[in-house]
Amino acid sequence: MSVIYILITVSIIVAIVFFTLFIRAVKSGQYDDSYTPSVRMLFEDELVKEKTKNKQS
Amino acid sequence: MESRCYHCGNPCEDTTIVHDDKTFCCNGCKTVYEIFSENELTCYYDMTQTPGTTPPEIEGKYNYLNKPEITEKLLEFNDGTIQIATLFIPNIHCSSCIWLLENLQKLNKNISSSIINFPKKTVRITYHATETSLKDIVLLLSSIGYEPYISLEDYGGNKKGINRDIIYKLGVAGFSFGNIMLLSFPEYFEVDEYWLNQYKFLFRWLMFTLSLPVVFYAANDYFKSAYKGLKSKFLNIDIPIALGILVLFIRSFFEIVTNQGQGFFDSLTGLVFFLLLGKFFQQKTYNFLSFERDYKSYFPIGITKINSDKTEETIQVYDIEKGDRILIRNQELIPVDGILINGNAQIDYSFVTGESQTVYKQSGDKLFAGGKQTSGAIEIEVLKSISQSYLTQLWSNDVFNKNKEDGFKSITDSISKYFTIAILLVAIVSGLFWYFYSPEKSWNVVTAVLIIACPCALALSAPFTMGNLLRILGKKKCYLKNADVLEKLADIDTVIFDKTGTITHSNKGELSYEGEAFTNKEEVFLKNTLRNSNHPLSRQLYKLLNANDIVAPDYFEEFTGKGMVATFNNHEIKVGSPAFVSDTVVATTTRTTVHISSDHKYKGQYLFRNHYRDGISELFEKLSENYKLIILSGDNNSEKEALTKMLPEGTELHFNQKPDSKLEFVKKLQSNGKNVLMVGDGLNDAGALKQSNVGIAIAENVNVFSPACDAILDAINVRNLSKYLHTSKTSIRIIKASFLLSFLYNIVGLSFAVSGNLSPVIAAILMPLSSISIVTFVTVLTNIIGKQLK
Known part of the structure; x- marks a missing residue:
């Protein structure tokens, strides 16, 4: 049953890893602007389309 | 005539330019289109219909950016070769804008990256300083219709970092809460089980460790605020909260040290987590709006000075x-x-x-x-000099140094006074009772009372009600600065309106004609005379006249500030000021007028008057039922008659008010015990807006500028003001109802506590249950109110 020591240590470590990732994400400003990335994400396609169009013409 | 500009979407009126099979309203729009098509950026027009804005004329305006001392203060980063600048661009409004501005490197090779923050309407541009300059970039942006707004405010250079404290704290509390919940679960039901007995020390001490950052970091604001409250002898809501947290922590620690039980670490962390959640929810900020503007945000940084030897030099405005x-x-x-x-x-x-x-x-x-x-x-x-000018002097008034929030007692605070006293009484009485009845339980009961009475639900009801209503009102384009404003709105009994720009349209005038009627011929001549003039009044009058024939005048001359003369087949038309048009006519009104004469014979005058916003009369009618209404206008009293006719009886009218007399007027009302709501728009209202209990700025375009205020209201929604005021009153009622509900929970909890039966599992159920049900209750009710607002 002393495996529980390992299990708990592992679970706490995993939780702490996620917690630090969260803090780092906040620090990098990821949550400061929650709108623009959602729009920016959709641009890639249009750009590619435009480039191929230019090659053809 | 119905064609719309391909670039900006404005109707093409008298000057339609056709280029590339597309119509443009002006050369500016056409030029922007050309720039885009040359650089393969026409994709811009595919994403949104007519996304553009007409580029402004900016010749020479940004010359001050040539001065390194000035640009230095605007830059975020500068190492000589790479420079980074963040510019505020009010025109950013759609996804096309984001796409275009993030492709700036196609227009200027020396820009290495540009990143948009849409909610804030800023663009962060990184560029090679050796090849290009900030001025080039600003000019480029202006030439494509995205003129950045650079004002004296940016010059200060003290850019505030974003405060992300609350997110960190929420993260810490959530992390500990989740883990402690899992660790404390086994002990809820089984107490004397073999394996549990073996490991419970590990579990308990782990919970204790996890709760440390919550108590000492995440909850520290409550301790600080409670300390401040005690120091100023004011029992705010944070005192019972801080007391509850402290007692929870000490008792739990005591329990695990003496091996009495598992403690209340789960309730402790849960409580802090929910409280912070409420705080976070209430903290609705409108990034693209600023409620703190003074004249500095309007004024330019640099100005061109003409030296005595006729040379031009750019200097900073403070140096004038x-x-x-x-x-x-x-x-x-x-x-x-x-x-x-x-x-x-x-x-x-x-x-x-x-x-x-x-x-x-x-x-x-x-x-x-x-x-x-x-x-x-x-x-x-x-x-x-700048600080002594007529307008800027206003800001030296004391009112601008005061913080409006100081001394304001929110509804939660005013109730917490009685609450804290009641809780302490219950704790002392039950403690004394148990002390005589069974002394060993007395400590248990007192701490249990303080724990269970910790006003979590009470502290949550106001933030959630207010936070949700702020969001709902924000969707209606009524942006409140913070939750306190909503509470203050509910107490208002006097409403003061500015006239020009607030209850009238700022860019729409009405014209009326007084005098002899024109013949058809004269009307044609008049219209064609006006066609040649670019004076704003001429343009307005031109649009009003119906005649359609185009006749070129034989002779035309415009005299600046006086008027113009034109002849058509020996008929002479004079348009302009009374003295210019005729020797005998003198101006009779204080309003703006345009006089007309034909063949040396005086015909009559066009009167310009303010156009009142739609629904203003109804709004005043409605407001007059519950509020005292006053109009404070900086103008002369030429509109007095029209106003008295339009507005309900008992509305006070005051004209010729200077900026500081408006401020004094508000002050005087307040000293008579009135709660004043000021509705204004211009910088001349800035003092009154600041002095009043609530200042609402009306903005034709909320992205542009409004003076410092507590709320910004889109001009099209002015007529709904009475509804918003009503909403604020309803919200107070909701909060009161939810207080009642949370008292009920407290009574149930207290009955457990006083009888000495509070076990960790009951606390762990009761606390979140009360919080969540209160939050649901207020959210549902505020959403119903939001629906009614439509």
Whole structure:
């Protein structure tokens, strides 16, 4: 049953890893602007389309 | 005639330009289109219909960016070769804008990256300073219709970092809460099980460790606020909260040390987590709006000074001295009071008064700071330096140094006084009772009372109600600064309106004609005369006249500030000021007029008057039922008659009010115990907006500028003001109802506590249950109110 020591240590470590990732994400400003990335994400396609169009013409 | 501009979507009126099978309303829009098509950026038009804005004329306006001392302060990063600048661009409004501005490197190879923050309407540009300059970039942006707004405010250089404290704290509390919940679960039901007994020390001490950052970091604001409250002898809501947290922590620690039980670490962390969640929810910020503007956000950083040897030099506005000669170009703001030396001054004082009809000034006339020159360049001699000018003087008033939030007691705070006293009484009485009855339980009971009475639900009801309503009102384009404003709105009993720009349209005037009727021929001639003039009044009059024939005048001459003459087949038409048009006519009104004469015979005059916003009469009618209404206008009393006719009886009208007399007026009302709501728009209302209990700024375009205030309301929703005021009152009622509900929970909890039966599992159920049900209750009710607002 002393495996529980390992299990708990592992679970706490995993939780702490996620917690630090969260803090780092906040620090990098990821949550400061929650709108623009959602729009920016959709641009890639249009750009590619435009480039191929230019090659053809 | 119905064609719309391909670029900006404005109707093409009299000058339609066809290019590339597309119609454009002006050369500016066409040029932008050309720039885009040359650089393969026409994708811009595919994403949104007519996304563009007409580029402004900016010749020479940004010359001050040539000065390294000035640009240095605007830059975020500078190592000589790479520079980074963040520019505020009010025109950013759609996904096309984001796409275009993030592809700036296609237009200027030396820009290495540009990143948009859409909610804030800023673009962060990284560029090679050796190849290009900030000025080039600003000019590029302006030329494609995205003129950045650079003002004196940016110059200070003290850019505030974003405060992300609450997110960190929420993260810490959530992390600990989740883990402690899992660790404490086994002990809820089984107490004397073999394996549990073996490991419970590990579990308990782990929970204790996890709770440390919550108590000492995440909850520290509550301790600070409670300490402040005690120091100023004011029992705020944070005192019972801080007491609850402290007692929870000490008792739990005591329990695990003496091996009495598992403690209340789960309730402790859960409590802090929910409280922080409420705080976070209430903290609705509108990034693209600023509620703190003063004249600095309107004024330019640099200005062109003309030296005595006729050379031009760019200087900072703070360096302008009395006696200097400065050059104001088209579309530039006059930063100081001065005397017009030469040039054609057509000043738009809309920033100051809300009146957008431009004013003509002759050389020798005095010009006040805050006006915007709208036709060509002018030269002025400075009379006063920037801080002493007529308008800017207002900001030296004490009211601008005071913090409005100080001394405001929110509904939660006012109830917490009684709450805290009641809780302490219950704790003492039950403690005494148990002390005589069974002394060993007395400590248990007292701590249990303080724990269970910790006003979590009470502290949550106001933030969630207010936070949700702020969001709902924000969708209706009524942006409140914070939750306190909503509470203050509910207490208002007097509403003061500014006139120009607030209850009238700032850019829409009404024309009426007085005098002899025109013949058809005369009307045609008149219209064709006006066609040749670019004066704003002429343009307005031109649109009003119906005649359609186009006849070129044989002779046309415009006399600046006076009027114009044109002849058609020996018929002469004169348009302009009374003295110009006829020798005998004198101006009879104080309103803006345009006089007309035909063949030396005086015909009559066009009167311009303010156009009142739709629904203003109804709004006043409604408001007059519950509020005292006052109009404070900076204008003369020419509209008095019209106003008294339109507004309900008992509305007070005051004219010729100066900016500081408006402020004093509000102050006087307040000293008579009134709670004043000021509704205004221009910088001349800034003092009154600040002094009043709640100041609402009306904005035609919320992205542009409004003076410091507590709330910004989109002009089209002015008529709904009475509804918003009503909503604020309802919200207070909701909060009161939820207080009642949370008291009920407290009574149930207290009955457990007083009888000495509070076990960790009951606390762990009761606390989140009360919090969550209160939050659901207020959210549902506020959403119902939101629906009714439509």
